[in-house]
Amino acid sequence: MFKNVLIAEDHESASISIQKTLADLSIVRSDYAYYCDDALTRITKAQGSEPYELLITDLSFEDDGCQQKISSGEALIKAARLVQPGLKILVFSAEQRAAVIGALFNDLKVNGYVRKARRDAQELKKAIESIYKDKRHLPQEFRQDIRQNNAHNFTSYDTAIIRLLSSGMAQKDIPDYLEQNQIRPSGLSSLEKRLNLIKEALSFSKNEQLVAYCKDKGII
């Protein structure tokens, strides 16, 4: 089993229960950080002597007064990977939007995800054991939800224009913006066509509906 685990979690209560769970697995050497910056510092310092084998991290870290360089779990994961590419990473968060969790595995290549939910402590144990055996740990509600996705596959172009709509920009003004930011295609027709395609794929009729959907799914 792992000997050296780091916990990055701003909620004291959550951190306590993770520590308890690690103790149940006879993992004695665990450190914990309440801030991402502190977590990264510990990872960096540990490179010389005994590097951490596993990082358990939350996704959202609340901004209290203290100014931090790294303010989210995603950013911490990226930074940690630069310092120690082989570090195993387990995300423990309340996030349940499939798009967000999917991005963790696809883009950040995390080794596991456990959602803060009913039997999360048990899940946490299973996940740690799986990862120790070099297996990934997906939440089971997610294992099927991935391909159940007959929905639409949002490109960065899609999210860009939906974000602009959500920010209050008029549709007719978007082409100018796209051109200035070298996002292509920039024409109004292309934009309309793309929006139609997305809405048809999801059987939506209005932009408002699309925005609500993207917010729910964490796409924007």
Next chain:
Amino acid sequence: MFKNVLIAEDHESASISIQKTLADLSIVRSDYAYYCDDALTRITKAQGSEPYELLITDLSFEDDGCQQKISSGEALIKAARLVQPGLKILVFSAEQRAAVIGALFNDLKVNGYVRKARRDAQELKKAIESIYKDKRHLPQEFRQDIRQNNAHNFTSYDTAIIRLLSSGMAQKDIPDYLEQNQIRPSGLSSLEKRLNLIKEALSFSKNEQLVAYCKDKGII
């Protein structure tokens, strides 16, 4: 100090850390329930012998398969008060919207609120000690933050029409729906006027922007 405490919390990890906190306060007799129904049953049964002195409860309970009569912390509090009016109640939740927390104190007369956040375990200890001394425990960020709200105060009418927009209904079709459901005013002009008022209060220009905002704030 309290001798008899009940924890109602669906997240196993949160429950564990509450138990740990109680143990630190030398409270040995603590029970825990993962469902509201179970919590109420325990409170009712304990009436004969040794009633609980304190209930620590979450607000949101996730709906897994098991059908439950009580599905929220608010409902549990109301039901518990009917069974045991003198029961002290401490809410421990991630909720941070001032309106919701305010309602707990004003309407449900809870004795304390601790938000799941940075130093929540310490807060929990303080809150329990305060409540034991018959004092209320308000989160400090709440003591001033109450009236900072320069935003718009959404009525049920507001959320109804925004929800309809988010569901894809065309604006011109909403009056019919409102009339059929006896929501008034139902006229298209009134609806437009109301939407304009909201958007102006928030300096928004487009419906899409409003929908995104309401999704972010949990208003719809």
Next chain:
DNA sequence: ATTTGCTTTACGGTTTCCCGTAAAAAAAGA
């Protein structure tokens, strides 16, 4: 260089939305 196929843009007609004004209805006050 020319053709072919695809992507992007331009344009016009139609619908919906936006917004101001005025009429109608309802509520409040005398």
Next chain:
DNA sequence: TCTTTTTTTACGGGAAACCGTAAAGCAAAT
């Protein structure tokens, strides 16, 4: 009961969005 005030609705002009079609641009292949 009859004003007065407020709220709600109706209407109309103009702007934006919607939607289909056709033209233009562009890349790969012949």
